[in-house]
Amino acid sequence: MPLWRVFIFASVALNVAALPLLLHQYIVNQPHHPGVVSPDQQRHACAPQPGTSGAAARAPSTGKPSVTSDSVINLDHGDPTMFEAFWRETGDAAELVIPGWQTMSYFSDVGNVCWFMEPLFDQQVRRLHRTVGNAAVDGYHVLVGTGSTQLFMAALYALSPADADQPTSVVSTAPYYSSYPAVTDFLRSGLFRWAGDANSFVGDSYIELVCSPNNPDGAIRDAVLSSGAGKAVHDLAYYWPQYTPITRRADHDIMLFTVSKSTGHAGTRIGWALVKDREVARRMTKVRGLNTIGVSKDSQLRAAKVLGAVSDGYDVGGGGASRHRLFDFGRRKMVERWRMLREAAAASGIFSLPEETSGRCNFANETAANNPAFAWLRCDREDVEDCAGFLRGHKILTRSGNQFGADPRYVRVSMLDRDDAYDIFISRLASLK
C-alpha cells in the first residue's frame, strides 16, 4: 500500500474514532438549554476557522448530525425536528422568496405600537388562533419577539415597577422551565430577581410564570398565587392540539407563544405575545427595541407564511382547505410516540411516567389525551439517584430534574426529535433494567 493511502486511512479512522467523543463532550456539557454553552464544549469546538470555503459551508445547516444505533442520542433540548417530515410534504406551500431589496427598513408599520412588526405576521397570528380556538385575540395587542424567551424577559421588564426599592420577585411552581431562573438572573437586574417555587413564596408583589401545559412535566396549570399587586405571565408555548386537548379559549392578560413548538420552526426564532393592556404592550416593545432594535423581518415573513399554511389546512369555510394538516400530523406522531414510550417504560420496568390525562378538545371535536412535548421520566431503581447521569451512561442525553427545581431522580426527555433518534432512544430505554 503506498504511503499516501496509509495516511488517508489513518486520518479517516482517527476522525471516525474522534467523532462520538466530540459529540458526547459537546452535548453532555450543555447544562441548561441551547443558550448555555459550557466551557468544556468551547475548548473543543471553538478554534477560529481561517478557511472561507469548503463544500460543507456552502449549504444551509441541517441541525444535529444524523444518528446510528451506536450514537449518543441527544434529547436534552426540545429541538422540534420531528416536524420536518410534515413540511417536506407540503411542497412550496410554506416556501418563502425574499428579493434582495425587500424589507430593508427598520420600520414595518409606523402606525402600530409594534412599529417593527410585519402586518402579515399580525394577521396570520390572529387567523391561526381563531382557527384553533386556543386563545382570544380580539382586544389584544400582538407583539413579535426573537423567540418567546425575549418576550418573557420583556414581560418581566414591563411588569416590574421602575421605582421599586427592591427587585420584583419572579416565581413559578416547581418543576418549572429551567430557563426561567437563568434568563431572569443572568444580568443581575435591579428590576427583577428569581425567587423560586411559587408554592413557597410569601409576599404580595410578584410575577408568577404559569406554563401550561407545563415544561417539563406536561401538567395543565393555573396560577397558584393571587394578590392585587401580583401579576401572571402565561407561557402557552405547548397549548396546541398536537400536544393537548384545547378545552377553552385562553384569555389571560399576557400569553406567550412560539413557532418553535407550534409549527416546529425553532431556527426561525419567532415568538409572539398576546397582551391586553396597552401600557404593558408599550413597555414590552421598548425592551425589544433596545435589546435588538426590532425583530428580523425575514423571519417574521417566514413565520407568517408557515402559520398561513397551517391555517390553510383547516380553512374549510373558505373552500381552500389543503390536504396538509399540521395538527393531525402532530397528534398522530405524538400519540404514537407516547404509546411507544409507555411500552418501553413497561418493558424496562425501572421507569415511571406521569399518568395519562385527557379532555374534550374543542378543536378536534373529540376527547383527546394529553401528549406532552417532553416526557417527565422518573427512574425508580433504588440505587439510581441521578437519573440523567444514569441515562448518560447509556448514551441518552436528557435534562436533570434538579434544573427544574425538582428531584434528580427525574429527567426531562424531548419527544420532538427526528424518527431515527427517537426510535433508537425507545429501544435503548426498553433494554435498561
Place this chain on the structure above:
Amino acid sequence: MPLWRVFIFASVALNVAALPLLLHQYIVNQPHHPGVVSPDQQRHACAPQPGTSGAAARAPSTGKPSVTSDSVINLDHGDPTMFEAFWRETGDAAELVIPGWQTMSYFSDVGNVCWFMEPLFDQQVRRLHRTVGNAAVDGYHVLVGTGSTQLFMAALYALSPADADQPTSVVSTAPYYSSYPAVTDFLRSGLFRWAGDANSFVGDSYIELVCSPNNPDGAIRDAVLSSGAGKAVHDLAYYWPQYTPITRRADHDIMLFTVSKSTGHAGTRIGWALVKDREVARRMTKVRGLNTIGVSKDSQLRAAKVLGAVSDGYDVGGGGASRHRLFDFGRRKMVERWRMLREAAAASGIFSLPEETSGRCNFANETAANNPAFAWLRCDREDVEDCAGFLRGHKILTRSGNQFGADPRYVRVSMLDRDDAYDIFISRLASLK
C-alpha cells in the same frame, strides 16, 4: 350633490388633514432611536386590530411612507433605505428562497462555539472582510447577533467580572451614540453601568466603547483610555468604503459590524462580532443564547446571500466580478449627498458642518473623503439653542445633540434615507435663514 357624496368628501378630507398630524406625533416623540417608543405615540397608534384581512396587510412592509414636498421628513434614525435602489438593480443576485422544511432546528453547527451560526454566514463575513481589507479575520471568532446592539450588550456581559463588588463602568467619548447609555442601563444590571464621557472618567476598571467612524459626528477615533484592567469594544459599523477611506486593516480585540449600515439591510437585524479571545467569545455566545436562544437562521442566510453578492461585485481574481458594485454605488451617493448638504448649508448661512477630511483608501486605491452616514449639523443662529426643535418647526426631524452627551445646538441627521426625502430635506434646509 347627494348626501353620500358629501359624506365621502368630508371623510377623505378629514383623513388627509389628520395624516400629517398623526405622522408628526409618531415621529416627533421617538426620543432615542427606533427602540424607544414614546407614550404619546402609543396613544395614537396602538389600538388592537381585530381585523385579520384587508389588502394592506397582504404584502411585506415597505418602511416609512413615501413623502411629498409638504411632508414631515424624518431623518432621526439612520434608516438605510438609500440602498434599496442598488439592490433593485441586482435582480435575483441577492434573492433568497427558503423551503418550508429548511433550518428548523435550533442548531446550525454543533461543532462551533456559535452553535447557532450558519456556516454560510461565517464564510461570507470572512470573505467580505478579506475583499475590503477593513478588518482582520484570521485568528478571530465570528459571532452572529440580532443586530449589533445585541452583540454590544453581549460584550458588556462578557467583559464585566462576575465577581466584582461594583458594576463595571461603561464609557465613551462624547459625542457618543445615544443607544450606548440606554442599552447599558435599561435593565439596571448589577454587572455594568453607564458612566458617561470617557474623557472625564477616573479609574482603572472600565469598558470603553470606541465608535469609528463615530456615530454621530463621523470622526475617526481611537481609544482615549488605557489601563491594564480596562477593555475596549470597537464599534466599526461605519468602517466601510462608502463612508470613509479604508486606511488600515483593523485588528482590535472585539470589533462590531452590522448589515444595517454595510449593505443597508436594517430589517434583517443581523450584526456580527470579530472576537480574538476564546473565553470572551464563549461568554458573548452565552448571552445571545439566554437572551434569544440564538439568532434567526433565515436572516443569517439572507445576510450571507447579500454579503456574498457584494463580494461577487469585486471578485476580479475569481473572474466572476459582477457589474453591481455596492461600494461604488454607495460612495457615489454619499459624495453627491455631502456636496448637496454643504451647498445647502452655505446657501442658508445659519448652519455649520464638520470639516471634510480625507485619506488614502487601500480598497479604492485612491485618496477618498470621509463621507459620514450622519451629518453632525450645528445651528449657528444666536437665538436658536435647541436645533432639533428649530428644525422640527420646519418639519425636519433629527436627533438632538443632548442625546449624544453634547450641545443641543447640534443635531444628528441621517444621510441614508431615500432620494425623495433627502432632496426635500436639502431644499428645505437651504431656505432656512
